[in-house]
Amino acid sequence: MINLYSWSTPNGQKASIMLEELGLDYCVTAINIGKGEQHHPEYRRISPNGKIPVITDQELQDESGEPVRIFESGNILIYLAEKSGRLLPSRWEERAEVLAWLFFQIGHLGPMVGQWHWFDDSAPAESELAIKRYREETLHLLEVLNGRLGEAPYLGGAEYSIADIANFTWAKAAVEQMKDEEPDAIAALEPLRDWLKRVGARPAVQRGLNVPSEEQKQRAAEAERIPGPAGGGTVLP
Numbered sequence: 001m002i003n004l005y006s007w008s009t010p011n012g013q014k015a016s017i018m019l020e021e022l023g024l025d026y027c028v029t030a031i032n033i034g035k036g037e038q039h040h041p042e043y044r045r046i047s048p049n050g051k052i053p054v055i056t057d058q059e060l061q062d063e064s065g066e067p068v069r070i071f072e073s074g075n076i077l078i079y080l081a082e083k084s085g086r087l088l089p090s091r092w093e094e095r096a097e098v099l100a101w102l103f104f105q106i107g108h109l110g111p112m113v114g115q116w117h118w119f120d121d122s123a124p125a126e127s128e129l130a131i132k133r134y135r136e137e138t139l140h141l142l143e144v145l146n147g148r149l150g151e152a153p154y155l156g157g158a159e160y161s162i163a164d165i166a167n168f169t170w171a172k173a174a175v176e177q178m179k180d181e182e183p184d185a186i187a188a189l190e191p192l193r194d195w196l197k198r199v200g201a202r203p204a205v206q207r208g209l210n211v212p213s214e215e216q217k218q219r220a221a222e223a224e225r226i227p228g229p230a231g232g233g234t235v236l237p
C-alpha cells in the first residue's frame with residue numbers, strides 16, 4: 001500500500017494523477033499547507049523541506065522496518081514509473097527526452113509560475129518588477145512548451161509520459177492565470193491549448209486533480225491524530 005501526503009496544488013496533483021494513471025491502491029493524508037501542517041516536526045521526518053507531496057510505500061522499508069519516504073514530486077514520478085514499468089521509456093533515446101521535459105518543469109516552469117503566483121497574490125508588499133519578471137518568464141516557458149508540442153503530440157514524443165503529467169498541472173495553472181492578462185498571447189499557443197485539452201480529458205487526470213477530495217480534507221481536519229507513515233505513530237496532532 002502507498003500513502004500519499006498531499007494538498008490541492010500543482011505539485012500534489014502530479015503525484016495523485018500518476019497514482020490514478022497506474023491504478024495503484026493508495027491512501028491519502030491531507031496536509032493542509034494553508035494551516036502550516038507541513039511544518040509539523042513529525043511531518044518533517046518524511047518531508048525535510050516541509051513541502052507536499054510525499055509518498056511512503058509499505059513495500060519499501062528501511063533497516064528498522066519503517067517505510068522509506070519518497071519526497072520531491074519528480075522523484076515520486078520516477079519512482080512510480082520504475083515500480084510499474086510505465087510512463088517512462090526504458091530506451092535511452094526516448095527516456096532522455098522524457099526526463100529533459102520532466103526536469104524542465106522541476107527547474108523552470110514550477111518555480112517561475114510559483115513565484116509569479118506568490119508575488120501576484122500573496123506577497124506582503126507589491127512589487128511590480130517581480131510580477132513582471134515572473135509573468136514574462138512564465139509566458140516564455142509556455143511558448144517553449146508550445147514549440148515542442150508543435151513537433152510532437154506529447155512532450156516526450158509519440159507517447160504520453162511522466163513529462164506530460166509534471167508539466168500539465170503547472171501549465172494549466174499558468175494559462176488560467178495568464179489568459180485574462182495576455183489573451184492574445186495565450187490564443188496564439190494552439191498546440192499547447194490542444195495538449196491541455198487532451199491531457200485534461202483523461203479520466204485518471206480528472207480523478208487525480210480532485211485529490212485530496214473535500215471528504216478527505218474534512219476527515220483530516222476532524223482527526224485528532226493522523227496515522228503516520230508506518231500506519232501507527234503520528235504525523236500531525
Ligand SMILES: N[C@@H](CCC(=O)N[C@@H](CS)C(=O)NCC(=O)O)C(=O)O
Nearest residue numbers: 009010011033051052053072073074
Ligand atoms: N520541488 C518540490 C516543490 C514542492 C512544493 O513547493 N510544494 C508546495 C505546494 S505546490 C508546498 O508544499 N508548499 C508549502 C510551503 O511552501 O510551505 C516538489 O516538486 O515536490
